[in-house]
Amino acid sequence: MYKEKGLLIVLSGPSGVGKGTVRKEIFSQNDAKFEYSISMTTRKPREGEVDGVDYFFKSREEFEQLIEQGKLLEYAEFVGNYYGTPVDYVRDTIENGRDVFLEIEVQGARQVREKFPEALFIFLAPPSLSELRNRIVTRGTETEDVISKRLQTAKEEIEMMDLYDYVVENDEVKLACERIKSIVVAEHCKRERISKRYQIMLEAE
Structure with missing residues (x-):
């Protein structure tokens, strides 16, 4: 029996746009049928964290071996x-x-x-740069210099919008979530995703 593959849904956008907030809202809803991608890290597990649930915990040597083998979709080093x-x-x-x-x-x-071009790429955009600045300012105690650098980085990231398939404005979290879920439904209805199922059905007649 033919089984349709799932989608890799990549939600991205500039710092301060509210990616984490939107993702948490989507996963808090009863109709959310997504698996959250578990990240891999070389840091030590914190109290209560479970390997394979919170993170995949690896040694630095193991992680670097996986990089060499091309076993990571993306990676970065922090602290x-x-x-x-x-x-x-x-x-x-x-x-x-x-x-x-x-x-x-x-x-x-x-x-x-670069590694998974068939994924669904959604860019979460701010309603305006002034609104993005407000969100960055209200996040914490960053200095004016740090805020300016973040805004400059955000502008550069917004210019990279062409890498994405869809753009969702995060004017209101619940509205942004509904738009993202609608995009996923539309992707699942694409002809190239479902035509094979019908070909198999016709061949079985």
């Missing part, structure tokens, strides 16, 4: 520890017909586009 997305977990989940949801930074999305 002396590696973080990345294991490609085998994503592929296995998709092969089993389940959608995988990946929330990452724009640079990470660029890496995924």
Whole structure:
């Protein structure tokens, strides 16, 4: 029996746009049927964290070996520890017909586009740069210099919008979530995704 593959859904956008908030809202809803992509890291597990649930915990040597083998969709190093997305977990989940949801930074999305071009790329955009600035300012105690650098980076990231298939404005979190879910439904209805199922059905007659 033919089984349709799942989708890799990549949600990305500039810092401060609300990616994490939107992702949490989507996963809090009863109709969310996505698997959240579990990241891999070289940092030590914190109290209560479970390997394979919170993160895949690896040694630095193991992680660097996986980089060399091309086993990571994307990765980066923060404060002396590696973080990345294991490609085998994503592929296995998709092969089993389940959608995988990946929330990452724009640079990470660029890496995924190179290795997994068939993924669904959604860019979460701010209503305006002034609104993005307000969100960055209200996040914490960053200095004016840091805020300016973040805004400059955000402008550069917005210019990379062409890497994506869809753009969703995050004017209201619930509205942004509904738009994202609608995009996923539309992708599943694409002719090239479902035509094989009907070909098999016709051949069986």
